[in-house]
Amino acid sequence: MFEKKKQSYTPTEAQRASDQLDQLVAKKAINPRQAGAYRRHIASHVQVTLKPSYTAQAARRAKAEIVKLTEAGTVTMKSAAAYRAHITKRTRTA
Structure with a gap:
């Protein structure tokens, strides 16, 4: 089954x-x-595996992947928001 x-x-x-x-x-x-x-x-x-820090480009890719997972229904909206916040908080600025 x-x-x-x-x-x-x-x-x-x-x-x-x-x-x-x-x-x-x-x-x-x-x-x-x-x-x-x-x-x-x-x-x-x-x-979802999250990294301790992100470059600006890696953060964009990670956020795009989170959007895809949310649209596919694999990740809930609440989890997606938490993941995006994690990524934003850990993105290195130049």
Whole structure:
């Protein structure tokens, strides 16, 4: 059916699991409500690797990646805001 629930997911693993859920719903192996519960579990357990400091260019790339993850539904809006704040706080100015 669906892979065992994990303690944490990388963004790539979360996207893969979400795609797998879409396939299971399409095959009617699980219903949309069950898939939603799995998606909420996955979204709350995504771990993004953050660095201790960022250059201006690295910060732009990291923020763009956070936007992509948010749009894909892999990262919640609240987590995305926290990640952006972390990046902004640790960006080195020239």
